[in-house]
Amino acid sequence: MTVRIDSNNYLTDEQQQVYQLRESLERNGGTPVGFLELLAAVVTDGTWQKVPSGVNKDEPFTEFAEFIEAKPPFGLGAKTENVRILLQIRHPHEGVARIREQMDTMRAEVGRLLGADPEEGPVARDARHFGAYARSGGWTFGLMVARSVRPGASTGGYRDKQDHSDRNERTGQDDQGKVSANRFAVLAGTSAPRVMRFYRAWERAATAGVVPAFDQLVPGLDVELPAAELWGEYFTRFEQTTGRRESIAQQAEAAGTSYTEAVKVAHNPAALRTAILGDAKTADAARKALVDRMEDDVDLRANLARTVASDPELKKVVANESRRAERTEYVRHVAEGGKAKTAAGRVVELPEEVKAKAVEHLAVAQDPQATPEAVAEAYEGVQRLIEATIEADPKSQADEQRARVRKVLMSTFKSIASVSEVPLADIADEEMIREVSELQDSVNALADLVAPKMGSHLRAVGGKAV
Structure with a gap:
């Protein structure tokens, strides 16, 4: 209507x-x-x-x-x-x-x-900031600095004009509303040098014609930003060692540590090496840092792998630790799951008393101070428990033997099948003929052992025993 x-x-x-x-x-x-x-x-x-x-x-x-x-x-x-x-x-x-x-x-x-304006709430503001950074990365922060900062904005330049001078004294802003790097840093809770690194990065990009110049920007103005991956071209690659300093600064912010102290260490590798060699805690911190860095540093990962592969002692240690980890994981799986995989490949359910003993072995294997020998003993102890459980149950023992034999027969069958298409008649020599003959004798001997059951099975399915 x-x-x-x-x-x-x-x-x-x-x-x-x-x-x-x-x-x-x-x-x-x-x-x-x-x-x-x-x-x-x-x-x-x-x-x-x-x-x-x-x-x-x-x-x-x-x-x-x-x-x-x-x-x-x-x-x-x-x-x-x-x-x-x-x-x-x-x-x-x-x-x-x-x-x-x-x-x-x-x-x-x-x-x-x-009610509250959904476009102005904390969630909406966070979403807008997140979206801006997701689209443009570091350019987002570069724009914030470029449109809001004029180095030395609160001192000079406008003091000859009384109206501007009065406002500068009160707010620290120039006639465009921009502030100094120091003032912006105070408002941001960071340092002026860090603000200026963003400022210089934008300056380089503006010189290259990638972004608008500073005089075209005012506080709050949004402009179209370049692709996120281009930011690194202007933020870290210019000025000697700037890239290292920026990377260290980012890690210092993330970890909540001193940027200044971190830079001092980075500039004195010899002292760092000495501290690692002379102090166990420093060495452990270095180890953890290398492990964290390897997640993103492919070259470091490859270099460490080559170092290990070329050193016999390190290879031995890695092999031992790998075996230790595998055995501990095996014990943990048995203790927590209450099930175990037997030597023949079957999965068996363990009685409660066996699981309780497996938990005791797990406590030994997981002890950070446990020696390789102690872990091996825990692993072997759990295996003995599994063997004893199978031996205590005649049906389980028969199932285990049957699974073991079937495993061997299937492996043999696959091996024979893999050579069935080879032209044996053309390549067979006396030694090969002898080996095939011996294999046939072995198979016949096995057939003789199960002949009675083979005959009854064939009769049951309507066949004939040969």
């Missing part, structure tokens, strides 16, 4: 007020005086709750946002975000105490009725 209003003569007083408010919003462009005063009246009098909420409805609106967005003549036919924007416009006469109080009351009540 479409409702058309050609005349407002038949509207109730409340509908007339809503009609005028919509007219102020739609046709007059939401001029401050008309719209703000009418909105204040609609909110103060509760008018929006006294008009029907739609066609053939007697029920009033229950939510103020529904009233704003409802189609005329019932609501304003507007978007709540647009109304929020209009609320920020100052009434021309707010210098008058009565008008200012009226506007403050209205804005507070509308804010309460609409």
